[in-house]
Amino acid sequence: MNDMKGNPVIGRTSATDRDPNTADKFNFWITADVIVNPFDIVESEHFNSSKTYGLVTNLEHRTDAASHLANYVSNNFGSVTEEPNTPRVGATLAKVNVMMNDGGGKKPDGSPQDGIYMPVENERNVRFAVESGIHAALGIDTMKEENRIPAGLIKMSNEVEAVVYLDKTYVIGPESAHVNISGISGLATKTSYAMFLIQSILQKIDSSEVAVIIMNVKHGDLLKIDEPPKKLDEDQKALWLRLGLEPKPFQNVHYYLPRGKNGEANSFVRPRQFKIYGYELNDCVDKLDLLFSNIPDPTETIDSLIGEISNGLMYRTAKSPFAKVQDWQSLLDGPPLSLDGRSQGMGDIKASSVGKFRRHLRRMVKTRTTGVFTNRRTRNEGHLEEEIKKIEGGHTYVIDIAKLQDHEQAFAFGDMVRTIYEMFAESDETLNLPEKVLIFVDELNKYAPAGLRESPLIEQILDISERGRSLGVILLSAQQFMSAVHSRVTGNSATKIIGRSTSSEIMQPDYRFLDQDLKLSVTRLSKGELLVQHAVFRQPIKIIFPKPAYRQD
């Protein structure tokens, strides 16, 4: 049976005594030879010629066999050689989560009728939704054109496609903000999607308003984003165009690579143009706490000592105890922390605590450093904070931390985040700041791990998660396991993207927003498939997206 547009009926709703249709869910049986999969969006006829849209969450095949034993007996007691002449009667049933009802027309004043959320009745025709229906079901139809950011493509079992848009005001503020991406590694989803989304944002809004800061945490993945790809398949190009985007590399990109021990850039890949950054003591005076982020300090002794040292260094005079401290070496081995190789107490802080501080600091900036901490930067080596303070809208800044030690990575990330936050939080008319800054960081679990422990770096990230929206500082983060990240960071992300995850992971409470049936589907997602939960959407949806249009070696 077809309707006027030729959209065939694929089944009829089914309500039974034990499995009724409700305001939230309905079931429908599927006609023979029609393929329906989880995440397909369907429409059912309802009262007042309205349509109820729903998301298929699961499918069941039912037969009249009373038990599995009945099927065993029906095969001549376990024989696998015969085929039945009359196959057993069976039907496939789709379970659907109600997304919306369109009310069936318009009110006299032209506004749409209110949705009808009475349960869908038995025996109502069900069809696959068309693109306009999918948009209505998701709430995209009411999204302003200028606020639409292409986020991927829904591809349903009947080959119907629909472009999915995120609402700009929920991605980069002011309604809500932040995007968090989860999923196991190696499926080219998290980073690729983040870069696709950034490109999409830059193409669909006035890019001069937005500056992008990208932390490169793995290999040279993001160190050639301004170069075109060696080859981009035609179908990938077509997908970019289908989404209304141009497949092009990033423009106005600035790369910052850490210095190595020999003063050269310490990086897996060298972009065509880059700057080297390093940290000497004077760069870190007010950031020593970030260096000790991962050092347990239950009595806050180290924290007090850092306060003393920072103050001493900031306000040092020719007569102050820190007068002779000029670099890491003199801080570690000279007065006031050390005399003749022995740690000295400072005020109420015992010598043993100072000794602990020195041991950790020595390890971090001297014995275990990759070279990013140096006693003195050369003229070629910049100070990251100063570079970040020069950010402009329409430019992208890539900070490479891939080859750094964990504590160095945390320090560099914390340095950048603190600098940005302070710039925007204490912004006045004198600073020519872009309207928004978008920060992308992978492996967020390293910097804001789940748990009760607090650290200066976690506090910094929480500040951005909770107050960044109003300041214009937007966090686009990724990690393998959402459960490994601080819940206040993920909880403040208005858009959550989930790639394939393990079943143990998706059973964690962080995934409560997913229907039980959909959770299992997450374990089956293929490469390039993602689940999107957006503040505007009524249900999570499955999308595909194009491969990056920049060079990846």
Added chain:
Amino acid sequence: MNIIIQDLAEMDAFSGDFKEAQDLRERGRGKTRHLMSIMEFEIVKEFRDCVPDGWMIKDGLVSFGKYGGGMQSPKVIGVAKNFTTVQKFYLQHGKSRQVESITSLLGNLPQGHRTPAYEGFGGKTAFWYLRLRKSQQLLYPLFGVIKVEIPILEEQPLLTELLDEISGALLAEQFVTPYGSDDRWHSHLYPIYQAEHASKQLFYSTQVIQGCINNALRRQHV
């Protein structure tokens, strides 16, 4: 709902003469079977021509009650899941006549085999038994056997090949069973089970019928 009142004293092929069974419940049951058989026969007549090249299976027998007669259409067979166990079979070997009980006849019948065809109802029908399932897998030796009945018609000579072909087609339906849903699963043919299941969905429940009768009686009293 239409309620038709039937006279239980009226003779029919199942209830027999009124004197033969005085118990009204028994006669009511017989009358119902009689009416059901009439309806079945009418349905067979109606649908028989829809499939001119195919054969039709009537659930139960084609003979009509204990007085014989009944369906006389070609390409129609009756298949019964239940049959009397007191039936005796007389086999003529030359001049000698051998009597065999149904238990000995069917107990040793191998799976997929049939008995010879026997004449019934004074030559109006022929019938045979067909074992669908091994008796070792079942509770009783007579389980897993169906009785197949065919009218004897001049235009439809009952050759061995025909009976074998019919038996083969019935055997092919042995695999899907309503095990766990119906106690007679061992001798059910799945298409018949499905037809029975579908038609039963349309039945009124006992409570509804009881209510209608009570209502009718109440009105009569008023």
